[in-house]
Amino acid sequence: MAPRKQQEIFDATLRLVAERGYDGLTVEGVAERSGVNKTTIYRWWPSKAALLGAALVEADVLGFEPPDTGSLRGDLVALVEAMAGLLTRPPARDIALAALGAAVRHPELDGRRFFADRFARERPVFERAVRRGELGGTADPMLIVDLLAGAVWVRAVFRGQPVTGGFAEEAVSAVLDGLATAPRKAG
Template sequence: MSTQNGPRKAEAIFAATLELLAEHGYDRLAIEAVAARSGVNKTTLYRWWPSKDALLAAALRDSGLFALDVPDTGSLRGDLLAVAAHILRLLTSERTSPAVIATLAAGPHRPELGEVARSFFADRMAREQPIFERAAARGELRDGVDPVVLMDLLAGAIWFRILLRGGEADPKFLEEAVDTVLGGAA
């Protein structure tokens, strides 16, 4: 996030938000605690983000911790393997996994988190769109394939494997997931 679109200490604010979320869970995440940990006055936080949900959405969307460098490997398969590896890192890294799990754990009990998730995934899909535009231009996708469905299937397979099955997602699993998704889209 540039300083023109947020406060100067945005990254420190986002880091504090995500750390506190991971440490205390969504219900105990408080603007006052974020202000104290980030060294920013709480009025500054409220000026930029009117609620805890708005702040959490911004932290998930704009924090460098969750940044996605959109791959361009020259093939849809290669790009999807790179994105799959990125998703796997987010779900398993010591730095990101606690925030992801805390958000998911709170979700069923906090309907307002639905908007946070929608915001995050809409932004992520917008960033991934060039992958599918390039693939379509190369003739790697048939007409009418919905990139959102492809990403839901791919990401869903990884999330399900890691978070619900408690399994591992090694490079072989990622290749199988990408190839299975592409088998229905090529």
């Protein structure tokens, strides 16, 4: 399939899941929006779960390139800012909340693929930090990402609070420097 047509299918899939949720997502609806026959979609993806899983990883709208600022701290701040953007700016916010929320209720939609792909893309940040001597070889990169991503999810999604105004720097400082030395906001 031509890459442009594939992106059109992925975009239609993600728009529909954002608008209607996973239960309202249909291969027929994706086919209609993307201008292809549903048999074409089924030829490449055997189910709507497989289609959405591929779209989450491969769609341009959720594209992700790992930062390389020259320092672990800078890279982590950039990662947190990218996560915050994913969870606060449309259309990515609507897509992420609908699709990843559906993954909890629908095991056939393997949300782990999305997170595994993201972590594989984030891993070079930690590999470079180890080479530069900024991070010990025994540090757990996935734990670091989980702590930072968890902070963004809780703040942005569950609490509905802003993740701007130094949030990324504060979260990274808390993880890298520890809570005893993390800068504290007044108030």
